[in-house]
Each structure stands twice: as structure tokens, then as C-alpha cells.
Amino acid sequence: MIKGLAPLVVAQFLSAFADNAILFTVIAIVLQGGGRGDWYVPALQSVFLVAYVTLAPWVGIWADRLPKPQVLIIANLIKTGGGFLLLVGVEPLIAYSLVGAGAALYSPAKYGILPEIADKDHLVKANGWVEGATIAAILLGTVGGAKIADQSIPAALAVICGCFLLSVLVGLLLPRLPARHTAEVSAVRQLVVQSRALLKSQRARLVLLGLAMFWAAAATLRVVLVAWAPAVLHTRTATDIAELTLFTAIGIIIGAALAPRWIPLAEIRRTRYAGYAMALMLGLLAASSEFWPARGALLGIGIAGGFFVVPLNAAIQDIGHRSVGAGIAVAIQNFFLNAAMLVAVGLYTAAAAQGADPVMVLLAMGAIVLGCIIRIAVRLPPKAADG
16 A cells, blocks of 8 residues: 555545535525526636636645645645635635635645655556545535535535545644755746746647646536536436536546556557547537436546546656656646636636527537547657657
């Protein structure tokens, strides 16, 4: 067993459970309160992502300047503060943005710690455990959070804050690790310089493109379902929508578990087949009008997504660990990924405000995914040594 992996997986599960429960609790607040248009839920997702983009120049530096277990603890305390603001009735757009700030700090430390506790031969395996725990937390957090929130929003928020704090306590069990960097430099300048250094590699550019495409599609799919499910499947509660996402989560668990065996770092180009499958399944989801075909399509999207994202995460961590530093690499990754998600969700927010048909949005997403995967497949070097 990789030393320190067990407490990391447990802490990540608790934090991710609360992250997803709080989203569906906010959705329940919106659905129960009424008076807000289809634009409000994607707007919530947008304010969450704004924190990732605006804090990107600093969070990578903090993740490498401080011991990563300490960063994880601080980040969860910030997220607890956001949950508390919701509990006392602060405007959700404000409170949820604080949760986003904590998540922005948490992410580079969560992924950046992996190359410090696992060698290259075990890095994909470690990623598989973390991704598996994350998706299991998504599965339970979305459905559990929605069910509790449909009954009592204060109870849901109390559970969420408790999970964040428990994750803080588990984080104290992580091994003591040294800080990687201590130099005092301009955060924005360092992000620019390190981004240029990382992006000199064609392999890094294409891996980041694939990850940005995946997470932009995933973020948009999550908010599109809030409009698509009531319009097509006639759902009414946060629990109904959360139960649909459960099938995607199950699929990603399956894909994340199988990916380390079927797609090692040396065979990263195999991820293109998972990308093609995602595009196909988005089209099938758009064509669905009943629960079980929709659930099957979402399950397929999840399986393909797990096969796609786990090897690409490991690839960018390995490239970063050998060049600019794992924490900086993940912060750069987060900047590009969250900028892509912010643009995608922002475009959907504008489209929803104009009455866009969610079925057509799903079809457009499938076409964009297919186009990105074809571009990556044509250009990605077959071996890790090919820059």
C-alpha cells in the first residue's frame, strides 16, 4: 500500500461528498424558493468556477510553498465557512463562491501530493484510488445531499459542514511532507512563466486540451440536466435530478477502476476511444425520452469519462513533476480547465436565458467533444518521450 494514500482517499471522499451535497442543496434551495429562471443554477456553477480562475496564479504556489497536507486542511476550513454562510441565510451566489475558493485551493494540493507519496509506476494506481473515492463521493453526495435537502435544508447544511470538518481531522493523519518551493516571486508572473514552460511540450498541450474538453462538457452536462430532466422526463425535485447523475457517477467509478490496467502512461493515445464513446453517448442521451434509456446513456458517459480522465490526469502530473513541479502543474491545469468550464457554463447560462432547447445543447456538446478528440488523436505523440 502506498504510504499516506489511505488517509488521503478518506479525506478526499469526505470533502468531495460535501462538495457535491452542497451543490444539490443549493439546487434544492432554488427549486423550493421558486422565482428564479433557468439561468440561476448555471450562474451558481459559474461563480464557483470564477474562484478557480481568479485564484489560479496563487493556489499552485501555495500548494508547493506549504506542506500539501496543511493546504488541504486550510482549504476544507474555507469550504466549511461557505457552508456556514448558506446555513445562516446568505445569498447562495455569495456563499457558494466561498466554497469555490476553498475548492480552488484544495485541488492542486490534492493532486500535487500524489507524486510525492507514489512513484511513477504507482502513479496511475494512486490516481485511480483518488478518482474512485471522488466519484463514490459524488454518487453518495449528490443523491444523499439532495434527499436530505428535499426534507430539510438546514439538516443538509449541518451534515455538509460536519463532513468538511471531519475531512480536516483525517487530514491530520497524512504523512509529514516538506514544502517543495519557498522562493518569493510574483504569483501572476510565475503562472505565466511556468505555463509557457509546461506548454512547450506538445504532449502537455494536447493532454490539457483533452482534460479541458472533458471537464467543460461535464460541468455543462450537470447544469443542462437541471433543465433537460424536467422538460423531457418531467422530474420535479433535486432528488430526481441527483438520481440521474448517480448513473454517471457509477460509470466513472467503473472506468476509473479499469483505466490503470487498460491505459498505462505509455499507451495514453488509447484514451481517444473513450472520447469517441463519450460523444456517441451524448447523442444517445439527447435522443432519450424515457428514464432507463437516459440512465443507460449517462452510465455510458461515465464509463467513457473514467477511462478518459484518469490516464490524462496521471500524464499531466508526471509531466509537471519532471518539469515545473506537481503543484504548479496542477494549478496550471486547473486554470485552463476551469477557464474552459467557466466559458462553457457561461455560454450555456446565456443560452438558457434566451430559452435554448436543452436537447439541442446536448447534441452540440456531442459534436464539440467529437471534434476535440479527433484533433487530439491526430496530433498526440504515441510515446511519452515524444515531446
